[in-house]
Amino acid sequence: MSRVLIVGAGHAGATLAGLLRQAGHRGPVELFGDEVDLPYHRPPLSKKFTGGELEQWLRPPEFYREQDITVRLGEPVTTIDRDGCRVRTASGEFHRYDHLVLATGAEPRALPVPGADLAGVVSLRTLADARMLRTCIDERRSLVIVGGGYIGLEVAAVARSCGVEVTVVEREDRVLARVASPRLSEILAAHHREQGTRIVTGAEVTRIDGAGGRARAVVLGDGTTIPSEAVLVGVGAVPRDRLAADAGLLCAQGVVVDEHARTSDPRILAIGDVTRRPLASGALVRLESIPSATEQARQALATITGAAPVAAEVPWFWSDQFDLKLKIAGLVPATPSTVLRGDPATGRFALFHHHGGTVTAVESANSPGEFMAGKKFIASRARIDPDRLADASVPLRDVVHQYGA
Template identity: 55%
Template sequence: MSQDPPRIVIAGAGHAGGSAAAFLRQYGWKGAIVLVGEEPNAPYQRPPLSKAWLKGEATAESLALRPARFYAQQTIELRLGTRVGALDRTARQVTLSDGAVLGYDRLILALGARPRALPLPGAELAGVKALRGIADADALQAALGPGRRLAVIGGGYIGLEVAASARALGAEAVVIEREARVLARVAGHTLSAFLAAQHWAHGVEILTDAQVAAIEGEAGAARAVLLADGRRIPCDAVLVGIGAVPNSELAEAAGLDCAGGIVVDLAARSSDPAIYAIGDCTHRPLPLYGRSGRLESVPNAIEQAKQAAADICGRPPPSPEVPWFWSDQFDLRLQMAGLAFAAHEVVVRGTPDAPGFAVFHLDAEHRVLAVEAVNAPADFMAGRLLVAKQARVPPATLRDTTQPLRGITI
């Protein structure tokens, strides 16, 4: 369905959707842009929610992706407090949850992901929380403080970040992880062991190989986590951090190709040429690794927003980027670049029993696949470049801290 002027509707006002709207204007799109968001807030940064916002160190202004005046200045229409509830690809229109119908020339699905629900007895009790938006963070913050105890189910980055923030707020924290180590699915053994030790040193109890059986309550509120081996972990609140599920139901119902996320190409195009998808809801190519997958990160959201905006505006596609991530816990700055698929060897640069080291993951030909850095920004930046260039570097060279990595001849 064509409008005069042409219209782009962006479904989802998170980091991906907000960035796409801005890039469209930056790249020269003159038509209408409507940004639809389920939350009452204009696009904001989510990573600080588990850290600075939870600890009371951030403001709504510092969290905002762009100043409030930006959207009016760029003639970007915000439709907040509503969501796209139905998609008619034939008519090229979407129906919002408030009943409004919008036609589109191009549609960008920036639907994000939602916390995976805990399918166990007691998950519905008061005090059992997940963390995705500002309202979630505010509710969690209210449950923390001196004399309180938080049980975190899931030893991923969100769980560890919240545990660190809980300690900063004076609460006790215990992390319950079903795998043999924390970060088992997203980090190597060296970084995992280091972070576990740091959490123990800061008073966080970590239970691994621990299977949750149920959450027990009193008067309708969570009071303990019951493990499969019979252990009972008393608590005042529970954070469930067991991963995220892509919000791809709208796309699936509309008949778009989906496979654990909305399938897109390197221009963020879906199987419908008028529809793009970006951010956490997508299953995208990973050209450096010869495969595809789903990435949950701000850098990925921004990269795909650029891809979609460039394609719509007829600009050359941006160069594929190295996937990268970060996390802040206590006084530690973690920076990771690349994906350790088919890693054959692990090389540690520096001393892994203290901050200021990096871990490199190499394939059988000593090609740098990924780097994990702790308070080592120079090694992270150099490692990220090595990953991008698919550089082959002798392990001895990586271990030699007397030689700056920036000086390596590739």
């Protein structure tokens, strides 16, 4: 009958609330959100922001009432009183907890250049942001995207498909430099260019020029000026860990948690994008993905209800760009040895990254079988024969020569 307070009505928080009821938890469950919308799926925001499919609720609105989950929207939690086991909200109310779960997510990293506050310059995290992006694109026919990460490239793909003139400006020497292998970056950049997107790498935005309070052009370090009235800033996200840090919880660019979602205070758990979490390998990482948020919600459920610990999952996520359904598992090493299976020209391929034959990551496009096999190889530390893996005529089950390497 313990009282569970969840701060953050996003993917992780709302998933945990539902799981608690599903597991038979009978005590009060309260979900606090600073957004005004009911919990929704964020992935469509960068993939479906044209065409009216933005509002995809995680649960139907009546779910929360039927499950006796109290949802307090537009009600940010401002402080945690750890000694009194209570939180304070922006309206000045106090709420007591037995278990407190921080699921406050992340927010877009700001672009620290003059003009970033002009009208027409948007970032993308919330439904409200996506609606604004849609309006910008509907009203103007050109878009500059600052940052060639997954969100930037997804938006580029949708905007190009609508006939918008798109330029992606990336500071590193390749798109997806932080998260993907050089080979995947190269394949995706070529695909985007074929569709008419201009990609400028190794270029830093130094200012955004405007007129009448509206963006008019993006200016690069070498003086190049790219005219555009709509600018999407997609330069990464930072964890919303201020609430936790102010309460004295251990934070290191994210709330530090263990594999049971516990913070440095045993009564306080943290889940989702706000956390820095351990993987099975012991590495502490910050993941921004739905599968990670869901896995940690299950970890928190087990901790709160005293159920058996959750088995560790291989981290994975997906991205849609034009006709490419990408699925990625594991962490791509900085200098991978890579096996290509399939043919990028057909849009169906998988890149398996390995250390001396032990697979550590797979990046796949339109290849669900390769993705599933790669995920299993990583989990079982399978040693593969690179030559056999590269030969698409050899069945995937026949490429492993040792498990648990």
